[in-house]
Amino acid sequence: MAAKAELDTLLERVRGLLREVFDHLEIVAGEVVARRRAALAEGGSFGVRETAALRPVLVERIGEQPAADGFGFFAAAGLLPDRDRHFEWWQRGGTGFVRLRLNLDPSSVDVYDYFEMDWFAAGRDRSRRSVFGPYVDYFGADRYVFTLTAPVVDEVFLGVVGADLRVNEFEPRLLGALRGGAHDAVLVGPERRVIAANTSRWVIGSRLPRTPRAGEDGFTAVGEVGLDSDWVVALAPRE
DSSP states (O other): OOHHHHHHHHHHHHHHHHHHHHHHHHHHHHHHHHHHHHHHHTTOOOOHHHHHTTHHHHHHHHHHSTTEEEEEEEEOTTSBTTBSSOEEEEEEOSSSEEEOOOOOOTTSTTOOOGGGSHHHHHHHHHOOOEEEEEEEEGGGTSEEEEEEEEEEEESEEEEEEEEEEEHHHHHHHHHHHHOSSSEEEEEEOGGGBEEEESSTTSOTTOBOSSOOOTTSTTOSEEEEOOTTOOOEEEEEEOO
16 A cells, blocks of 8 residues: 555544544533533522533533543633532542542632633633543543643633543554554654554654654655644654
């Protein structure tokens, strides 16, 4: 298979894995919008009680996505009349699903200030989705995860919906997406970090000296995954 055709195939496989998660996030975002509209139409307000009602759809999304560790919604500043900072996040626990609880008090030294997180700012400031990681989420019970988020907008910015994917479950699926071709293939994230590769030629988690470019450093073809991921797939002749 020609390098360009092979690259297109691998890119579409990786995109498919991300789209699968983003499709689940769009379902959650739609639920947020629908519940807020219903509350306002009845002359009420969209507050903490209404976000708590998101639990069934969040738990359902976790069950529908095998690699998912958790799903949730982080509210924009000023959205809820009864609380400036608030989120509804459910994740897998030892005996079922548990609600994540974090300190949101801005006066505390250990506050979890999600307003300052890159994945929240991407939705709020740039109306972008975000693919962040892999990283150790110390606030989320020391889980090693990818975090994917998407903005929730209904004329105004309402917040972001997000999913944590366990690396030990999602990384093999990324590896599978890179297999089957005639070239060595590597998936590279922001900061030139290797996310997955179909060969031991590149070490997972290591950083490449330069961003891959076709015709440089032995790479034959390079393409962007897109979907606001800042990921690229690069091919090199098999060693």
